[in-house]
Amino acid sequence: AQSVSQHNHHVILSEAASLELGCNYSYGGTVNLFWYVQYPGQHLQLLLKYFSGDPLVKGIKGFEAEFIKSKFSFNLRKPSVQWSDTAEYFCAVYSSNTGKLIFGQGTTLQVKP
Amino acid sequence: EAQVTQNPRYLITVTGKKLTVTCSQNMNHEYMSWYRQDPGLGLRQIYYSMNVEVTDKGDVPEGYKVSRKEKRNFPLILESPSPNQTSLYFCASSLGPGTGAYEQYFGPGTRLTVT
Numbered sequence: 001a002q003s004v005s006q007h008n009h010h011v012i013l014s015e016a017a018s019l020e021l022g023c024n025y026s027y028g029g030t031v032n033l034f035w036y037v038q039y040p041g042q043h044l045q046l047l048l049k050y051f052s053g054d055p056l057v058k059g060i061k062g063f064e065a066e067f068i069k070s071k072f073s074f075n076l077r078k079p080s081v082q083w084s085d086t087a088e089y090f091c092a093v094y095s096s097n098t099g100k101l102i103f104g105q106g107t108t109l110q111v112k113p
Numbered sequence: 114e115a116q117v118t119q120n121p122r123y124l125i126t127v128t129g130k131k132l133t134v135t136c137s138q139n140m141n142h143e144y145m146s147w148y149r150q151d152p153g154l155g156l157r158q159i160y161y162s163m164n165v166e167v168t169d170k171g172d173v174p175e176g177y178k179v180s181r182k183e184k185r186n187f188p189l190i191l192e193s194p195s196p197n198q199t200s201l202y203f204c205a206s207s208l209g210p211g212t213g214a215y216e217q218y219f220g221p222g223t224r225l226t227v228t
Contacts, residue, residue: 032215043221044219092217103156104155
């Protein structure tokens with residue numbers, strides 16, 4: 001069955017540390033890839049997305065993600081996190097094969113000031 | 114302002130008492146869906162709608178109903194709620210899937226507790 005896996009369920013970092021959150025999917029075919037962020041008490045909002053072209057995608061607030069097709073991965077990165085990045089992060093994958101958008105389990109990021 | 118609204122935001126109810134959570138979007142999106150969010154499970158799709166009068170089951174449809182009589186509205190109906198439906202519910206809309214613009218716009222969420 002198609003699935004999206006986020007390896008880290010809970011990440012704790014100090015401010016200025018670098019961040020990398022893993023996301024792997026098991027789909028074939030053409031995929032559209034997303035990272036959403038949910039700040040405490042708020043709804044999900046789009047962080048960045050990849051449809052085609054340059055596999056290194058830049059999003060809002062200094063986040064970026066790299067699509068590695070051979071590894072079925074779309075990892076999220078930020079060189080230096082801030083306390084305000086404390087949130088839950090969701091990877092999502094749309095597959096043309098299935099016509100469905102599937103979300104990963106989410107990763108809770110806690111940044112200590 | 115482009116937005117998805119949901120009501121109510123918080124709801125505590127008892128087992129078996131029918132309830133409806135409303136969802137409305139003002140972006141003229143064709144595609145709308147309902148998700149539930151549970152700890153450790155992420156977002157799971159309950160139902161989706163490709164357009165007016167076109168609805169289909171998502172991954173966890175049991176115990177839920179939806180309708181799409183108008184393009185802007187997509188209510189979620191729990192005919193006989195049970196405690197295992199206690200969750201955080203999100204409505205979302207988008208231009209896709211089916212087009213190139215697949216970004217989902219989410220509502221603020223409805224926290225439902227069934228006792």
